[in-house]
Amino acid sequence: MTAALSVGLDIGATKTLGLVLDADGGILAEVREPTKPGADGIVGSAARVFDALRDATGQSLAGTVGVGIPGLVDVERGSVKHAVNLGVDGDWLPLRDLLAARLGVPVVLENDVNAATLGAAALSGADDLVYLSIGTGLAAGLVLDGRLRRGEHGAAGEIGHVPVDPQGNVCQCGQRGCLETIASGSALAAAWPSGNVPPAQALFEAARSGDPSAVVVRDRFTRGVASAIRVLSLAVDPASIVLGGGVAQLGEPLRDAVAQALLEQAASSPFLASLDLAGRLSVVPSDYPVAAVGAAFLGR
Known part of the structure; x- marks a missing residue:
C-alpha cells in the first residue's frame, strides 16, 4: 500500500464492510460481504472483502489495516470477547493475529463504536x-x-x-x-x-x-x-x-x-x-x- 492509502474494515453481525481511503480521506473503493459467525467465519469474511478491495484498486494494500468489531476489545493484545452476535464469547479470541496471518499485512483492532467515533471526528x-x-x-x-x-x-x-x-x-x-x-x-x-x-x-x-x-x-x-x-x-x-x-x-x-x-x-x-x-x-x-x-x- 502506498503511504497515501489506508484500509478499514467494519465487521458487523450481518455484514463486513471494507474501504480504501486516499490521503485526503476520500473513499476510493468500498466492498461489503455477509459476515459468517465464529472465528473462521469472521476471518474468511474479512479476507474476501480485503481481496476484493485489492482487485478494485489494483494496489497491493500492504500497509496496516484497521478493524472495528463489536464486543470487548483488548487493543494491546489485539483480542476480542463478548461479541455474542458474531459467535465470539467466553475466552479471548486473538483476532488481530488471526487476521494478520490471513491477510498478510499488519492489523490493528478496535471496538466498533470507538472506530466510528474516530470516523465521526474525521467527518466533522x-x-x-x-x-x-x-x-x-x-x-x-x-x-x-x-x-x-x-x-x-x-x-x-x-x-x-x-x-x-x-x-x-x-x-x-x-x-x-x-x-x-x-x-x-x-x-x-x-x-x-x-x-x-x-x-x-x-x-x-x-x-x-x-x-x-x-x-x-x-x-x-x-x-x-x-x-x-x-x-x-x-x-x-x-x-x-x-x-x-x-x-x-x-x-x-x-x-x-x-x-x-x-x-x-x-x-x-x-x-x-x-x-x-x-x-x-x-x-x-x-x-x-x-x-x-x-x-x-x-x-x-
Whole structure:
C-alpha cells in the first residue's frame, strides 16, 4: 500500500464492510460481504472483502489495516470477547493475529463504536466530541482533546447501562431500567413491532401521520436518547454530539426529535438551557460508512 492509502474494515453481525481511503480521506473503493459467525467465519469474511478491495484498486494494500468489531476489545493484545452476535464469547479470541496471518499485512483492532467515533471526528473536523451509537444497543465513543478515551477497563461510554427507571425492564447487563431498555433499536423493536420495515422508520412514519400510540412511543424513545446525551454532556462537556448507528439512518427527523426533547428537558432549568445541548447535536449522513472510515484512520 502506498503511504497515501489506508484500509478499514467494519465487521458487523450481518455484514463486513471494507474501504480504501486516499490521503485526503476520500473513499476510493468500498466492498461489503455477509459476515459468517465464529472465528473462521469472521476471518474468511474479512479476507474476501480485503481481496476484493485489492482487485478494485489494483494496489497491493500492504500497509496496516484497521478493524472495528463489536464486543470487548483488548487493543494491546489485539483480542476480542463478548461479541455474542458474531459467535465470539467466553475466552479471548486473538483476532488481530488471526487476521494478520490471513491477510498478510499488519492489523490493528478496535471496538466498533470507538472506530466510528474516530470516523465521526474525521467527518466533522472536531477534536472534542461524543458519538452516540443507537443500534441494537446504546453506547457512546469519546474523543476528548483529540484523544480517544477507552477507559481503564474499556468501558468508557457504556451509557446504555446507566439505570434510570427502578421499575423498568431488566437489561441484558443484569441491571433494571437501563437507558438501553428505552433508547435503542432493540427497545424500539419491542415497543413497535413492524414486520419487514425497520422499526424506527415505521414508528417515526406512524407518529408523523398522527398515530397517538406512535407519538407516545416515539417521545419516550427520544426522551431516553436525550437523557443519554444529557448525562454524557454533563460528564465531559463535549464541543459536538453526533448521533450514529442503525437508528440514525432516520437522519434529520431523528436529530430534530431528539433536539426537541433536549429543549423540553431544559425548559425548567436555566442551567441546562445555558449549555445549548440541542445546538451541539448533529447526525451522521446515512450514506457515510463512519465505522469503516474510522478503522482506516486507525491503520494510519
